[in-house]
Amino acid sequence: MEGAVDSLAHILVVEDEPKLAALVGDYLQASGYSWHWVADGRDAVPAVKAQPPDLILLDLMLPGRDGLDICRELRSFSDVPIVMLTARVDEIDRLLGLELGADDYICKPFSPREVVARIKAILRRARLPLDVSSTTLNIDDATHRAVFHGALLDLTPVEFRLLKTLAAAPGRVFSRDRLLDNLYLDHRVVTDRTVDSHIKNLRRxxxxxxxxxxxxxxxxxxxxxxEID
Structure with a gap:
């Protein structure tokens, strides 16, 4: 299934519930997005390679292959924004999905309007130009690249946003709450130690x-x- 060709962006919906996928697709099309739907997890990566989307809505529980495994492979070759769709509310699953490189998650049941609003926010943020340069650190938001002392850093999307936020104002102290506001597009309930965990990984x-x-x-x-030079 696909929406109109003339669109703002192309969205891949990986969801095994046909009625839910069709409902989300209707809202995407009404908002000007083109979209494509695959129901089997084994078809997700081939679909991305055949027609690279601007964003992926990826269900966690899929036949053939689960969403976390798909997310892990996608991050081995693509930085496309990924929003996980899940009915599993366990916090470990949520954080695991983000650590694997997902940009956000939405819990079922959800409002299709909320999904569209999240998509718009993520794509808008992804397209904001940023070029932070110094003698030791260079961040290019357009290409999602961060270079430190001449070496390309292998960062997850969350780590990249964390570094980008800190680098936008060197020397400025950011509270954990402020950093959380920049890391996640929704107002999820997480502890401030989530930031500490990401800082630890970034430092490493x-x-x-x-x-x-x-x-x-x-x-x-x-x-x-x-603090950079």
């Missing part, structure tokens, strides 16, 4: 490139700041 990757250097400073009781 920076350390791999430049051993002994840690440009991220922890400000006790406040948050974090980035």
């Amino acid at each position: 990757k920076l350390e791999q490139v430049a051993p002994g250097q840690d440009p991220i400073r922890s400000i006790y009781g406040v948050g974090y700041k980035l």
Whole structure:
């Protein structure tokens, strides 16, 4: 199934419930998006390679192959925004999906209007130009690339947004709440330790490139700041 060719963006819907997929598709088409639907998890990656979408709505529970496994493979070759659709509300599953490289998640049951609003917000944010440059760090939002000391960093979308936020105002202290507002497009209920976990992973990757250097400073009781040349 596909919507109109003349559209703002192309969305791939990977969902095994035909009525739900059709409902979401109707709202996408009404908003000017073209869309394509696959119901079997085994068809998701081939569909992305055949016609790269601008965003993927990816169900967690699928026949043939589960959404987390699909997300993991997609992130091995693509930075396309991925929104996980799930009826499983366990926090571990949510965080696991994000750590694998998903950009957001929506819990079932959901409003199709909410889905469209999330898509618009994610695509709008993805297209915002940003070029942060210094002698040690370069961030190009258009290509989703971050280079530290001349080495390309292998970052998840969440880690990239975290680094981008800190680098946009070097020396400024960001509270955990402020960082969470920039990391996630919704107002999910997570602890501030979620930021600490992502900071830890980001520091590890920076350390791999430049051993002994840690440009991220922890400000006790406040948050974090980035110090770069």
